[in-house]
Amino acid sequence: MISFKNDYSEGAHPRILEALTRHNFEQSDGYGCDEGCARARALILDAVRDRSCDVHFLVGGTQVNLCLIAHALRPHEAAVSAGSGHINVHETGAIEATGHKVLTRPAADGKLTPALVREVLEEHTDEHMVRPGLVYVSHPTEVGTLYTKQELEALSFFCRKRELPLYLDGARLSSALAAPGNDLELPDICRLTDAFYLGGTKCGALFGEALIIRDETLKRDFRFIQKQRGALLAKGFLLGIQFEELLRDGLYYELGAHANAMAEQLRGGIRGMGYSFAPETRTNQLFPRLPDGVVEALSQDYAFELWAKGGDKQSVIRLVTSWATKEENVARFLEDLQRLSR
Amino acid sequence: MISFKNDYSEGAHPRILEALTRHNFEQSDGYGCDEGCARARALILDAVRDRSCDVHFLVGGTQVNLCLIAHALRPHEAAVSAGSGHINVHETGAIEATGHKVLTRPAADGKLTPALVREVLEEHTDEHMVRPGLVYVSHPTEVGTLYTKQELEALSFFCRKRELPLYLDGARLSSALAAPGNDLELPDICRLTDAFYLGGTKCGALFGEALIIRDETLKRDFRFIQKQRGALLAKGFLLGIQFEELLRDGLYYELGAHANAMAEQLRGGIRGMGYSFAPETRTNQLFPRLPDGVVEALSQDYAFELWAKGGDKQSVIRLVTSWATKEENVARFLEDLQRLSR
Amino acid sequence: MISFKNDYSEGAHPRILEALTRHNFEQSDGYGCDEGCARARALILDAVRDRSCDVHFLVGGTQVNLCLIAHALRPHEAAVSAGSGHINVHETGAIEATGHKVLTRPAADGKLTPALVREVLEEHTDEHMVRPGLVYVSHPTEVGTLYTKQELEALSFFCRKRELPLYLDGARLSSALAAPGNDLELPDICRLTDAFYLGGTKCGALFGEALIIRDETLKRDFRFIQKQRGALLAKGFLLGIQFEELLRDGLYYELGAHANAMAEQLRGGIRGMGYSFAPETRTNQLFPRLPDGVVEALSQDYAFELWAKGGDKQSVIRLVTSWATKEENVARFLEDLQRLSR
Amino acid sequence: MISFKNDYSEGAHPRILEALTRHNFEQSDGYGCDEGCARARALILDAVRDRSCDVHFLVGGTQVNLCLIAHALRPHEAAVSAGSGHINVHETGAIEATGHKVLTRPAADGKLTPALVREVLEEHTDEHMVRPGLVYVSHPTEVGTLYTKQELEALSFFCRKRELPLYLDGARLSSALAAPGNDLELPDICRLTDAFYLGGTKCGALFGEALIIRDETLKRDFRFIQKQRGALLAKGFLLGIQFEELLRDGLYYELGAHANAMAEQLRGGIRGMGYSFAPETRTNQLFPRLPDGVVEALSQDYAFELWAKGGDKQSVIRLVTSWATKEENVARFLEDLQRLSR
Structure with a gap:
């Protein structure tokens, strides 16, 4: 058979396993406070060309999504997503379990547009309804499609005008970045969103995702949320080692x-x-x-x-x-x- | 320095990394549904001498604790713990974030007794107070002490009489099992509790914990909770490989x-x-x-x-x-x- | 103007205020444990012709909905509702705030059917998705329409076959019961659902709703949930007095x-x-x-x-x-x- | 017998019932947006001598506590309370049900002091523990004692220095204000806290509590939380009528x-x-x-x-x-x- x-049926690219083996007996600080994580963070910040961002390493996509969204929203706020969005369908109500509604619009191509988000905003007018508090997109989308730079710019512009954080799920970002015709580079994605993650699990790492937070408000206290949700890996250095290997010479793109x-x-x-x-x-x-x-x-x-x-x-x-x-x-x-x- | x-400053015992490398290019089903996980489960069931248990693999201890406790309790129920319990102090309110109070009693040696649990029960008499719904212990405790078989039997007997599930956090269970004077073997722990976990992260695995559920009610639908809390690893087979290696010839005890x-x-x-x-x-x-x-x-x-x-x-x-x-x-x-x- | x-712009039918005034200086037990509540419960049980039900009094509709649903569902379960359902649109995410997703289907007439619920069930097949755990309907619906007895029987039959509790929001039930052509009497509603409430606030009471729970499992510990959600009125006797007055000689229907x-x-x-x-x-x-x-x-x-x-x-x-x-x-x-x- | x-065994002071009867057939806007509520708010603002505060009317004390605390805290933050505090013991885990831990210190006289709060702060140092995010006191306390002005000033000063909102539960505030030797007047309480409530249920109203929010950050969006928690009374005007009557000529103090x-x-x-x-x-x-x-x-x-x-x-x-x-x-x-x- x-x-x-x-894209997560096998272990990891051999270089990842070699790196883990190479560092195996080093003693490192826990919870992502080690030097390997620091080096991986630096490489990621180079790649997104914004050294002011925070970078956090987590184990899986649902974890990143639920931590970031629970972190970003006040209790009465909701995430806006395409109907096909991973958070809406395939996370067993992980967002709702943190107390928040997911507001959706059908989108055959899996993509949100300013017009769709505006519809949601216009329907939610007062305190008898939740308030849209964050926009969730994925790139590639659940159905493998890609935002163009123009599309993401339009969405980003709209969200900023409406003071809605824009969060991008990059579970398969390595495929997006290397796709024929793709015009959204990492620095674009970083600049146009408030937070996004660089998927590892589905992109050749053994496991792990790297969350990049650009927005100052979203940066505050994120590690508390991570710990509270069981998403702060004790051996965080395992994540640092992997992302350092993926980013240091273009392996991620390859x-x-x-x-x-x-x-x-x-x-x-x-x-x-x-x-x-x-x-x-x-x-x-x-x-x-x-x-x-x-x-x-x-x-x-x-x-x-x-x-x-x-x-x-x-x-x-x-x-x-x-x-x-x-x-x-x-x-x-x-x-x-x-x-x-x- | x-x-x-x-006990989580280094990677993993070399045999663990070798096993991961050996299986690296096999294609496995996701989410713990692969054959390696099945083999690891069988070995664990042999070790606990109860083939009727369910075994689930998770990534870290806080994850196991919050999943199992959120799974076991109805909304108005609380977990009972020693004041020093990991869930009470060092998980950033993870249990409360799932909606449940942690009721505590001071215990200098980190151990709960039937008398301490009875005190908690006697204070919680009606619907104006939470109802104690689960007893949480760890072995070794937070302060490295061990329950004797007699102590755990007494606690287990008491909990069963009061219909309170007893859950044991075994983050450092390999040390407990190999401790001088220890008289609690794995089959005892399994028999005396309703659920417990076999720690991996702190016991030589790269990462991972194996949760064993003996109680029929607690078995139902656990995978939903695991997924919802971001604790169902996509590459679950990584956990199966590790626990198979740890259990197949006594490495865990060594x-x-x-x-x-x-x-x-x-x-x-x-x-x-x-x-x-x-x-x-x-x-x-x-x-x-x-x-x-x-x-x-x-x-x-x-x-x-x-x-x-x-x-x-x-x-x-x-x-x-x-x-x-x-x-x-x-x-x-x-x-x-x-x-x-x- | x-x-x-x-239908909640004025106070209460004068008989309600008179009854409150008449009983004003009596000393009653708190939290619904008084004799007036007992009398009101007996009248309601007569009206629904099932003396085995539990009756609880709460202050408002959102309270009843969120208490009953949080009480009925396990963490990974969701409520199924028409898209126009009050819980989906007009309760500021109250259900999600208790951790549960609301799964919806569009329904122009505001009514759920077995076919619509089946669609939802068929889409939710495994642990990567929430499990539908309760069906929510309102009667009259949000758009003033009524279920026929045949329609509610069909839905009830379907829900029981699929082991889904059926819960009916009766915020405006007095209007439904007195509507031309209505063929659903209180005993029918009670028999066909697992829990429902008899609205007071929108039906001439000063405030208050009476929740009737027929299902044995749903009965257990409801008062704990009520208290926890701030929905157990200290002066519960105020609710007993009102429902006794509404029910004792047909005022509710009038x-x-x-x-x-x-x-x-x-x-x-x-x-x-x-x-x-x-x-x-x-x-x-x-x-x-x-x-x-x-x-x-x-x-x-x-x-x-x-x-x-x-x-x-x-x-x-x-x-x-x-x-x-x-x-x-x-x-x-x-x-x-x-x-x-x- | x-x-x-x-203090909630009887209905309400006759003047309250008379006022409700007098206004019974007026048509009012719902949810506290009516003119009676506006008049009651104005009277309360006069009484606290700070016209910049927001005033919200809710039905019961547990409701106010859980709404205000869920509103004030971020997910990883906890409320600090005396061990005997109502939120810690007698609200069936209402605060935990909104996701937050209650951190306590024993206090024989039911009162928190700067020293006790400092102890809690000193124990909670990093992201592995919850962060104290609000201080909860009640006046009178659970055991009927009173803060002196000096004591509340000291606590207030400490909380402000540490950027901790101070919230005062005034379920029995009418008794405190009229107590022999009391030196804390309403304007003091308002000035020294960030939010507090003026109890109605236990002070002669039929039901209801008036929450006064002084802090600008806490004001934002409170009505959303109120609605979400089932604590926004449809006939909010009933609360306005009562508090207008209680406040307009000193009845509350009497x-x-x-x-x-x-x-x-x-x-x-x-x-x-x-x-x-x-x-x-x-x-x-x-x-x-x-x-x-x-x-x-x-x-x-x-x-x-x-x-x-x-x-x-x-x-x-x-x-x-x-x-x-x-x-x-x-x-x-x-x-x-x-x-x-x-």
């Missing part, structure tokens, strides 16, 4: 580029057989629409997610590539699909 | 035994110089009472925690040993202390 | 009937002038669609809510009648509307 | 004076029989120490609380007087006690 189910290259091969091959995608993406998630029989047959040898059932004997499946995806497995998948498609 | 500050042996050497040496301990322990934490001048001098070369200031120019410090503590560093510490004590 | 803005009669007069008059309603109702809320100019002119002398703006120079307004609405004010409104409509 | 159990006078009669009589009090008070709660046999005999005809059992066949009971306590009942109690004491 070959898996295209997600791993995204590899995942994307594998996705492009799959995409090209599948499209060549006449299939379409819903939606179209250029990142490491692809959503081909295939006949139900083909899907069934493929599932004997390949693991992937069934994304949406069509009523016309067709289904959309999700294929995910990663830093670890092997070219030979891509080739084999395409051969098998070719054969099944005859 | 040599650190006796805690690492505890090493930490204890190093602590005993320190203890013996320090006692031999005429110093006392507060409290006395046989596990990997020791609390010598030293003159302030000596403490000051030691702190130039050694990292440790200042535990309590005495008013008599003496202070209690905490020294912690671990699976990674080197005999030569113990010897050096004792030499330096000897020299400073003249 | 004459108000048709809501007051609903009066509100409905006033609404029918308004409805008949408005319809007679050729206007339509969106939606059509038979309870004490009506939603006429009027030209913007007419709405503007009416707002000089009458208070009411602007419900929805149409794009065609028409708007829907909401008119609410109550136990206190004066026939002369209805007549005057209709005259003015007639004049403005020429 | 005559009750000295509490009612406190009556309660105190009845308490002084009891106190004098009891002391005259040779009994002592624990603690000594001058407000409407008194705590005589009586032989167990006498307590038992009294309980046949009088309702009161058993406060503390002594080991010496003596018990402390709590007697509470109120605006409604009748002199004849006081006399009868003293006669009976005299007879039983022979």
Whole structure:
């Protein structure tokens, strides 16, 4: 069984494990207060070109999302998200468990726009309703699409005018940064948001995410929240070691580029057989629409997610590539699909 | 600088890193649903001699505590803990952040007794007060002491009579199990509690804790809580690999035994110089009472925690040993202390 | 200015104030443990024809909703509601503030159906998503519509099959019970739900709501939750006195009937002038669609809510009648509307 | 059975009921936005001599406490209280249910001091512990004692230096203000705290409390929290009417004076029989120490609380007087006690 189910099926890029092994017997301070974390922070601040930001290391995406949002909102405030947003659907009510509503708007391409956020604001007018207090986006989105620089600038401008912090979930940011046609560089993302995270778990690290906070108000006391939510790793130095390795010579971008290259091969091959995608993406998630029989047959040898059932004997499946995806497995998948498609 | 500050200053026992490296390119299912986790679970169930238990893997101790307690309690219920309990002091209100009060009783030796819990119960009589809903103990306790089998049996018997789940925090359980004079084996702990965890982070794993749930009611839906609190690791297989390695041939006990042996050497040496301990322990934490001048001098070369200031120019410090503590560093510490004590 | 803005603009039916005055100097036990509350409970149990239920008195609707729902749900469970549900829109995230998500489906007529609830259940399949744990309906709904007995039976049957508690918000239940064509009597509502409340605040009481819990599991420890949420009135006897007066000889139904009669007069008059309603109702809320100019002119002398703006120079307004609405004010409104409509 | 159990056994001073009856058919805006509330606010601002404060009306004390504290604290912050504080013991974990720990210090007389608060601050030094974020006191305290002006000034000065909001629970403030020897007037209390409430429920109102917020930061968005917690009464005008009546010509003080006078009669009589009090008070709660046999005999005809059992066949009971306590009942109690004491 070959898996295209997600980008966290394997351990870590070998350089990560080597770095962990290399530092294994060093004695470090706990909770991210060690020198390795300091070096990783410095590299990240170089990469975002803003040395005034705070950087915190956490273990997983849901943790980052719930900590940052619980930290940013007052009790009566809510997060605004696309309906498909990870915080709305796939975190078992983690945000609500911290006391906050998630206000949503449907968005077929997974992207929020100033117009959609304005709609939410206009509906929430007084103290009988929650107050929108933060805007949550992800890049790539849940459906693998990307904001353009122009789109993120427009959203950022709108949010600042309305004094709404803008927070970006970058679980798969390495893929976004390396995507064909992408025009949003790390410094852009940093400049246009109030906080965002650089995903590690889905981008070749063993585990871990790096949260960058640019907004002064959001910086205050974040470590308390992190500790309170069980998200302050005792051996924080493990996170520092990994992000130092990912950032010090471009490994982070390379791993995204590899995942994307594998996705492009799959995409090209599948499209060549006449299939379409819903939606179209250029990142490491692809959503081909295939006949139900083909899907069934493929599932004997390949693991992937069934994304949406069509009523016309067709289904959309999700294929995910990663830093670890092997070219030979891509080739084999395409051969098998070719054969099944005859 | 040599650190006796805690037992999570280094990475992991080399066998752990080797196992992670060995499995690195295998594709595994996420969220602890892989075969490695299944094997680790089986080994743990063998070790506790109760195959009916559920086993969940989490990343850190605060996470386990807050998940299990939020899971066990109804909104109006509270956890009962010794005043020194980790959940009461050192988790930044993690339990309260899930909505629950922590009811405490002072206990110089860090241990709860049926009499102390009864006091709490007798004070909480009606709906104007919270209802005690779970008893939290740790073993070793925060101050390194151990429950005897008789003590834990008495507490367990009392809790069952009063229908109070008993939950044991085993962050440093490997040290407890290997301590001189310990008469509480894993099957005893499992039998006498409703849930407990086998600490990994402080016992030689890279990170991770294994929660064992024996009580049927507590088993229900725990994975939902885990996910909601950001405590369901995407690459759960990393935890399975580690616990399989720790449990398959006694490594877990060996690492505890090493930490204890190093602590005993320190203890013996320090006692031999005429110093006392507060409290006395046989596990990997020791609390010598030293003159302030000596403490000051030691702190130039050694990292440790200042535990309590005495008013008599003496202070209690905490020294912690671990699976990674080197005999030569113990010897050096004792030499330096000897020299400073003249 | 004459108000048709809501049904809580005036104090209470004079008999309520008289009863409060009559009992004023009696000494009663606090927190609803007095004899007057016992008498009121007995009357309510007679009315619902099920003496096994528990009855609790609370001060307002949001309080009842948040207490009952926080009480019913485990941390990972969510309430299912129509999108227009009071808990979803007009309680400032009160449910989320207790840690729970509200899952919604759009419903133009404000009513949930088994099909809509099934959709929600089918989308929530595993521990990465919240689990639907309670179904919330209101009767009359937010838009003044009524469930038929057949509709509520179908929903009740479905919920029981799926082990989902069904909770009914009866803030305006006196109007529902007295509505033309209504076939849902109190015993039906009690039998078909697991808990519901008999609204007082909007039905002629000075304040207060009576929560009836039929389900055994939901009965357990409710008073703890009530106290914890600040919803256990010290002078609970004030609520007992009121509900005893409302229930002892049919006053509750009379007051609903009066509100409905006033609404029918308004409805008949408005319809007679050729206007339509969106939606059509038979309870004490009506939603006429009027030209913007007419709405503007009416707002000089009458208070009411602007419900929805149409794009065609028409708007829907909401008119609410109550136990206190004066026939002369209805007549005057209709005259003015007639004049403005020429 | 005559009750000295509490000060909320009867309805309301007749003038309150008359005022409610007088205004009964007026149509008012909801949620405290009516003119009666505006008049009541103006009277309160006159009384506290600070027209810059915000005034909010709520239904009960636990509600005010939980709303104000949840409003004031960030997620990682805790309230500091005397161990006997109402929020710590008698609100079923209401503060914890909003996510916040209550940090306590034992205080035999129920009063916090700068030294006690400093102790709490000194113990909470970093992000592994909650941060003290608000100081909660009550006046009179839970045990009926009073802060002197000097004591409250010292506490206020300390809190301001440490940037800790000081919040005063005035559930029985009318008794404090009218107590013999009291030197804390309303303007003092307002000036020295950041928020406090003027109790109604226990001071002769039918129900209701008036929260005065002086601190600018605490003012922001309070109504959202009030609504979210089910503490924004739909018929808010009922609260305005009551506080207008209580404040417009000194009724509030008169009612406190009556309660105190009845308490002084009891106190004098009891002391005259040779009994002592624990603690000594001058407000409407008194705590005589009586032989167990006498307590038992009294309980046949009088309702009161058993406060503390002594080991010496003596018990402390709590007697509470109120605006409604009748002199004849006081006399009868003293006669009976005299007879039983022979």
